[in-house]
Amino acid sequence: xxxREAGPEVAQPDAPRRHPVVEWLTTTDHKKIxxxxxxxxxxxxxxxxxxxxxxxxxxxxxSGLFPLxxxxxxxTMHATIMIFMFVMPITVGIAxxxxxxxxxxPDMAFxxxxxxxxxxFPLGGIIVLSGFASPQGAAQAGWxxxxxxxxxxTAGSSPGWGEDVWVLGLLVLxxxxxxxAINMLVTIFKLRAPGMTMYRMPIFVWTFMVTxxxxxxxxxxxxxxxxxxxxxxxxxxxxxxxxxxGGGAILYQNIFWFFGHPEVYILxxxxxxxxxxxxxxxxxxxxxxxxxxxYATLAIGMxxxxxxAHHMFVTGASYSPFFSVMTAAIAIPTGxxxxxxxxTMWQARIKMTAAMYFAxxxxxxxxxxxxDGVFLxxxxxxxxxxxxxxxxxxxxxxxxxxxxxxIFTGFYYWWPKWSGRxxxxxxxxxxxxxxxxxxNLAFMPMHIDGLEGMRRRVxxxxxxxxxxxxxxxxxxxxxxxGALIFVANVILTARTxxxxxxDPWEANSLEWAxxxxxxxxxxxxxxxxxxxxxxxxxxxxxxTAAEAVAAEAASPDGEGQA
Amino acid sequence: xxxxxxxxxxxxxxxxxPVVLGVVxxxxxxCVFFSALFAAWFTARARSPQWPPGGIQIDPSLGVFTSALxxxxxxxxxxxxxxxxxxxxxxxxxxxxxxxVLGLVAVLGQGIHLGGLPFTISSNGFGTIYWTTSAIDSxxxxxxxxxxxxxxxxxxxxxxxxxxxxxxxxxxxxxVGVSVFTFLVLEVLT
Numbered sequence: 124x125x126x127r128e129a130g131p132e133v134a135q136p137d138a139p140r141r142h143p144v145v146e147w148l149t150t151t152d153h154k155k156i157x158x159x160x161x162x163x164x165x166x167x168x169x170x171x172x173x174x175x176x177x178x179x180x181x182x183x184x185x186s187g188l189f190p191l192x193x194x195x196x197x198x199t200m201h202a203t204i205m206i207f208m209f210v211m212p213i214t215v216g217i218a219x220x221x222x223x224x225x226x227x228x229p230d231m232a233f234x235x236x237x238x239x240x241x242x243x244f245p246l247g248g249i250i251v252l253s254g255f256a257s258p259q260g261a262a263q264a265g266w267x268x269x270x271x272x273x274x275x276x277t278a279g280s281s282p283g284w285g286e287d288v289w290v291l292g293l294l295v296l297x298x299x300x301x302x303x304a305i306n307m308l309v310t311i312f313k314l315r316a317p318g319m320t321m322y323r324m325p326i327f328v329w330t331f332m333v334t335x336x337x338x339x340x341x342x343x344x345x346x347x348x349x350x351x352x353x354x355x356x357x358x359x360x361x362x363x364x365x366x367x368x369g370g371g372a373i374l375y376q377n378i379f380w381f382f383g384h385p386e387v388y389i390l391x392x393x394x395x396x397x398x399x400x401x402x403x404x405x406x407x408x409x410x411x412x413x414x415x416x417x418y419a420t421l422a423i424g425m426x427x428x429x430x431x432a433h434h435m436f437v438t439g440a441s442y443s444p445f446f447s448v449m450t451a452a453i454a455i456p457t458g459x460x461x462x463x464x465x466x467t468m469w470q471a472r473i474k475m476t477a478a479m480y481f482a483x484x485x486x487x488x489x490x491x492x493x494x495d496g497v498f499l500x501x502x503x504x505x506x507x508x509x510x511x512x513x514x515x516x517x518x519x520x521x522x523x524x525x526x527x528x529x530i531f532t533g534f535y536y537w538w539p540k541w542s543g544r545x546x547x548x549x550x551x552x553x554x555x556x557x558x559x560x561x562x563n564l565a566f567m568p569m570h571i572d573g574l575e576g577m578r579r580r581v582x583x584x585x586x587x588x589x590x591x592x593x594x595x596x597x598x599x600x601x602x603x604x605g606a607l608i609f610v611a612n613v614i615l616t617a618r619t620x621x622x623x624x625x626d627p628w629e630a631n632s633l634e635w636a637x638x639x640x641x642x643x644x645x646x647x648x649x650x651x652x653x654x655x656x657x658x659x660x661x662x663x664x665x666x667t668a669a670e671a672v673a674a675e676a677a678s679p680d681g682e683g684q685a
Numbered sequence: 686x687x688x689x690x691x692x693x694x695x696x697x698x699x700x701x702x703p704v705v706l707g708v709v710x711x712x713x714x715x716c717v718f719f720s721a722l723f724a725a726w727f728t729a730r731a732r733s734p735q736w737p738p739g740g741i742q743i744d745p746s747l748g749v750f751t752s753a754l755x756x757x758x759x760x761x762x763x764x765x766x767x768x769x770x771x772x773x774x775x776x777x778x779x780x781x782x783x784x785x786v787l788g789l790v791a792v793l794g795q796g797i798h799l800g801g802l803p804f805t806i807s808s809n810g811f812g813t814i815y816w817t818t819s820a821i822d823s824x825x826x827x828x829x830x831x832x833x834x835x836x837x838x839x840x841x842x843x844x845x846x847x848x849x850x851x852x853x854x855x856x857x858x859x860x861v862g863v864s865v866f867t868f869l870v871l872e873v874l875t
Contacts, residue, residue, distance in 0.1 A: 232703045305710045313703045339714045347721035359807030368733040369810040370725045378721050
């Protein structure tokens with residue numbers, strides 16, 4: 124393989140030598156930026172996880188532990204961090220690293236814009252977190268921040284500047300995400316290597332492409348809603364004033380969820396893409412129904428713009444039949460994907476690596492989250508379950524069991540490519556079991572809590588729910604231990620030698636055709652691309668050539684004996 | 686002048702250059718952003734017994750003037766782009782400077798108009814959305830002016846990619862379109 128020969132030392136000849144710190148702070152290399160995204164997002168993940176532990180600690184006791192307004196800050200910031208500062212940016216980080224490699228590109232289309240997007244991310248995150256320094260505390264109106272709760276109009280709602288920095292920080296994060304999405308789309312559309320047609324792109328590239336389209340078309344409404352919230356809070360505006368002449372509180376919900384529902388797919392599509400890379404590799408088979416999977420992804424993307432008001436059934440201000448039918452319709456392309464994944468593994472000789480454990484965990488947990496979400500799509504059921512723990516269970520099955528399991532699938536799978544080192548498989552599997560058991564302990568009882576009528580976002584509850592809540596809390600602590608096992612794995616393996624070959628998993632896509640980690644500009648020559656599995660093609664061609672050489676070497680003896 | 690290429694070496698050379706595609710995608714996101722503002726406007730209008738509330742009268746003459754200036758500036762930018770295509774760099778710069786001046790005068794006109802309004806951002810829903818949308822609209826004209834200045838600066842340094850001019854022109858035309866639409870919605874159709 125000609126493309127293998129480049130080593131990390133083959134930098135561009137005119138690159139000046141710089142101190143490593145300066146090099147990382149000023150880099151425009153998509154791989155370094157990807158790693159910085161992932162490290163920053165993981166730090167926020169640990170903070171968000173700590174807040175989750177505190178939330179669960181509060182809920183061990185029916186009468187609570189912390190003052191209620193502290194509790195409001197805890198769950199608001201937990202959700203904000205996990206959604207906007209962990210899942211979104213960490214998938215951006217993974218994509219930043221692997222998408223240019225997967226399409227045979229030397230870098231992103233706009234490397235400096237890429238660096239700018241990254242640096243806005245920690246800035247926005249710190250602005251949001253700075254709310255904890257406010258005398259009245261951080262934002263406490265929930266991650267959805269509905270007015271009038273998030274405004275000044277009702278006495279006592281969202282006082283202080285915690286909510287204001289929440290708004291400003293999210294505006295900054297929004298600009299970062301928007302620029303990142305545009306950069307990603309231009310990269311995918313314009314920088315593909317010759318031979319890399321759209322229908323030869325890896326599924327992860329497809330899902331991240333659709334994710335980026337959703338970001339471009341949905342995120343600006345959230346920015347508009349945040350800006351309007353800021354005007355209302357600080358300039359005496361009436362955007363969401365319920366009085367006649369104002370826009371009304373329901374206006375916010377419409378604008379927010381026009382972003383918020385595509386956002387759900389922004390969070391989950393990258394993980395769907397990751398496991399679609401991992402399942403075929405460890406099943407030793409191609410993805411079943413490559414094109415069907417792509418069409419299903421496009422269908423999910425399109426339908427996601429037509430379901431926003433299913434979050435608003437109880438307002439009575441949405442046309443429920445339409446949104447209910449559209450919501451049920453999304454289950455169809457999702458079902459297609461489940462069929463793709465299951466059929467890929469059918470009669471396969473599956474290699475049970477840690478990445479594969481997490482991919483299978485994704486399938487099981489996301490299935491539960493998907494099915495209990497379909498229940499909520501039915502208005503009569505939603506009227507009963509709205510704002511109960513059923514919803515909390517649903518969102519955690521899809522976002523933790525789905526998105527986070529997909530992200531960690533990607534970590535165990537691409538780690539050798541990123542670092543040149545393998546993560547410890549036994550620790551990886553221990554991490555999996557803590558998370559798989561922990562997630563079910565934490566989130567399954569919430570279904571019953573919700574059906575029995577326990578309200579979400581309330582820091583106290585009736586003693587009858589105490590046992591189930593304690594089970595959930597034990598589950599949450601197990602998740603915390605699992606995360607620590609992952610940290611330990613990273614630290615322990617960081618001292619091992621770099622032993623990862625180019626293609627340790629015998630994989631399919633182009634990132635495995637270069638060194639681990641790849642050199643600057645990724646490839647020394649453009650790899651030959653003739654199918655959606657170019658690295659497998661290279662492997663087969665090499666094996667065929669080796670066989671031919673062996674046959675030739677053996678042939679004189681064979682003739683002599685004949 | 687065109688020493689810098691529009692396309693990435695060794696990559697698909699057909700279709701839009703990357704910068705133009707980037708600007709087009711940004712414009713798509715901007716359309717969604719303005720849609721949300723107009724959704725707020727029409728929602729508040731539908732919820733209001735009287736629109737504009739309290740018999741507010743707005744004199745549209747300054748709006749007509751700034752809109753006309755902006756449409757003219759769009760034509761000037763189009764000619765600047767044609768000049769660049771003919772390799773007439775000096776002509777391109779002259780026309781782009783003219784467009785910058787027209788844009789700045791239009792923003793000044795919008796500022797004078799806002800300063801003379803009989804209501805503020807906190808008066809009522811009408812005032813809030815009127816002021817916010819107008820201010821954001823003016824900010825966009827300023828953004829287009831900055832983009833044109835970047836083109837001029839790169840041209841002066843001899844490092845202008847023709848696609849950057851195209852990108853600036855696409856953004857300029859979009860901003861003018863939004864500005865005229867905003868004028869029609871906020872002042873003519875009320």
